[in-house]
Amino acid sequence: MPWISTARTVASRLAEDAAARDKANQPPFPEVESLRASGLLSLLIPKERGGGGADWRTAYAVIREIAAGDGSIGQLLGYHYLLSWNPRFFGTDAKTEELERAAADGGWFWGGAFNPRDPDVTLTPSDGHFLLNGRKSFATGARVADRIVAGATRTDTGDPVVVVLDPAHPGVHRPDDWDNFGQRLSASGSITFTDVPIRAEDVLGVLSDDLDPFGTLVTPAIQTVFVHFYLGIAEGALAAARDYTRTVTRPWVLSGVGTAAEDPYVLATYGELAVSAHAARALADRAADAVQRGLDRGHELTLHERGEIAATVAVAKVAATNAALDITARVLEVTGARATASELGFDRFWRNARTHTLHDPVAYKLREVGDHFLNGTHAPFTLYT
Incomplete structure (x- = not known):
């Protein structure tokens, strides 16, 4: 296909x-x-x-x-x-x-209830199965999902575990409470579990410190998801701005040209933004290749190889974040005052990029990149690194 x-x-x-x-x-x-x-x-x-x-x-x-x-x-x-x-x-x-x-x-x-900064979801043994209880915020996709993957803590062992469940159970409450200024249709609101039965076979595994390196690829893999949809937002903004500039934007009175598409300042700005997008795309593709190589290695993947993959992804994450925020803000410089009309929605590109790029601080990704470059270190496995 x-x-x-x-x-x-x-x-x-x-x-x-x-x-x-x-x-x-x-x-x-x-x-x-x-x-x-x-x-x-x-x-x-x-x-x-x-x-x-x-x-x-x-x-x-x-x-x-x-x-x-x-x-x-x-x-x-x-x-x-x-x-x-x-x-x-x-x-x-x-x-x-x-x-x-x-x-x-x-x-x-599939949707998720995995926010590691909300540790209050518990999994309690009960008559041969388990009961899931608690609340997670930022449960992307859960509101519209057919199946949900959730993180929880076992009350008997203290282990952090991963479970899969059918959200049709009446103990699963998925309110329509996502009302942020960006990524408004990402269904990233909260989810609450009340005595939701979980079969033993639906506990997928434990998120322990000695997790197989292959399992820890979950973080570089999702971080690379971020890289690509940040870049997609930026490229969407550029494409929409290009169409608007070609067809609607008027040349400035002092430009001496017949159309906005001939204005040297407009051309130079588009040049800067296009270069930024091309560079971010190259690093995004490099990150995708690195993750794919790691996945292809399977359970033979070493910790060192995993660390190098994560470092490559961190570089792409920083570049995509910076490119998306810059491009989505600056396209308005080359579309003009009329492009701020609410019906056109050019502001949504920046709002979307700004909202999700706060998921985990890019400054910490920069620290990872710097520490790897200077000292050859690898960030420890977490659900953010």
Whole structure:
């Protein structure tokens, strides 16, 4: 299947009314249905299990394309891909096959309740199974998900664990409480669990300090999701601004040219922004290649190799963050005062980039990059590094 062209078609449709949907701020049920109908949700599932059989390089490229049309939906799709891979990172081969076949058959969309800074979700043994209780914020996709991956702490052992569950259970409460100024359709509100039964086989694994290096790739993999949808937002802003400048923006009275597209200052600014986007894309592709190599190594991956992958991803994360924030703010310099009209929604690109780039401080990524460059060190495994 031509995944990239499919993604571009979906992204084009999303872009048509992205500003209006951003204003309406409704849970993205129709958008998820659009992804489901396109076949993109099963892209990473092996063909023999009913999926698309694509690799992570392709998935990252698809995320970038979708984010260019709508940053929120790019985030949703990226999280879906990562969460659907959690059984591979933490579970058994048998459990992974079971879930992937069911996901392909059911067209599942995956959401998460994994915020490590909300440690109050507990998993308590009870009559041969477990009970899940507590609340998580920033549960991206959970509001519209068919399956949820959640982080919890076992009350009997104190171990941090990963579980998978069906959100249709009445003890799962998914309020529509996401109302931030950016990524408004990412369904990143809260989720509460009240005595939700979890079977022993649905506890995928433990997030221990001695986790197999392959399992710790979960963090570079999701950080690279961020890289690509940041870049997609930036590229979407550039494309929208280019179309507007060519067709609507008027030349300045002192420019001496017939169209805004001939203005030397406009051209120079677009040149700067295009260079920034090209550079960030090169580093994003490098990060995608590094993650794919690590995933291909499987359980033979070493800690040193994992550390080098994380360092490569950190470089791309910094570059994509800086490029997205700069590009989405400065496109207004080359579109003009009329482009600030609310109906056009040019501000959404910056709001989207600014909102998610606060996920984890880029200053700490810079410290990782500097420490690796100067001292050859690798950041310890956390759900942020």
